[in-house]
Amino acid sequence: MLVKICGLNTAATLDAALAGGASHVGFVFFPPSPRNLDFDTAAQLAARVPDHVARVGVFVDPDDLLLERAAPLLDVIQLHKATPARAAAIRAKLGKNVWAAVAVKTRGDLDAAPGFVGAVDRLLYDAKTPEDAALPGGMGLRFDWSLLAGFRHPLPWALSGGLDPDNVADAIARTRTALVDVSSGVESAPGVKDMDKIARFLKAAQS
Numbered sequence: 001m002l003v004k005i006c007g008l009n010t011a012a013t014l015d016a017a018l019a020g021g022a023s024h025v026g027f028v029f030f031p032p033s034p035r036n037l038d039f040d041t042a043a044q045l046a047a048r049v050p051d052h053v054a055r056v057g058v059f060v061d062p063d064d065l066l067l068e069r070a071a072p073l074l075d076v077i078q079l080h081k082a083t084p085a086r087a088a089a090i091r092a093k094l095g096k097n098v099w100a101a102v103a104v105k106t107r108g109d110l111d112a113a114p115g116f117v118g119a120v121d122r123l124l125y126d127a128k129t130p131e132d133a134a135l136p137g138g139m140g141l142r143f144d145w146s147l148l149a150g151f152r153h154p155l156p157w158a159l160s161g162g163l164d165p166d167n168v169a170d171a172i173a174r175t176r177t178a179l180v181d182v183s184s185g186v187e188s189a190p191g192v193k194d195m196d197k198i199a200r201f202l203k204a205a206q207s
């Protein structure tokens, strides 16, 4: 089971994710987020991550300058609110693994998925946040997992949105996902990761 712990912003919580066996760790580069990292902090955290764990940068419609500064610290670029054309251009320019978030509320939202074939390496199905929400992700919202039933996934994919230590095993059993992604569900407050919840999440996902 692959597990991404996202929005890590301290050495202690990053180390908790690594000790628990996370396959991916996420660093947010989006100033409105309570998990946003400056480049110095991101570099210090990225340096702690062993080679077998992937460092994922989370971006919302990023400009080229931000991507160019952050990319050397990262293995994967996770894009929110990116068109397939923009995602493909970023992938070609940076030569990195690129994931695209697909915001899901209804079955029709999954129609966006095939458009990313040839543009990205993985889709991340995440809950759609309200139009006026401050963030397009990282809000602890979940979508109806049954919407994925019978869907022909055009690319490797991951499940995200509102996962936590108490529901992740059920989410895996119901969706048969190979990769789960969590942020709010392992926090004690927005942007404050909880080491006990990180450990519990990893244990539940791996069980």
Ligand SMILES: O=C(O)c1ccccc1N[C@@H]1O[C@H](COP(=O)(O)O)[C@@H](O)[C@H]1O
Binding pocket: 006, 007, 026, 028, 030, 033, 034, 035, 058, 059, 060, 080, 124, 126, 135, 136, 137, 138, 139, 140, 141, 160, 161, 162, 163, 181, 182, 183, 184, 185
């Ligand atoms: O975590 C954030 O602050 C964030 C900001 C902007 C875009 C995405 C963000 N997080 C991603 O959202 C999903 C789900 O998070 P949650 O578990 O529901 O809180 C996850 O992929 C995060 O990487």
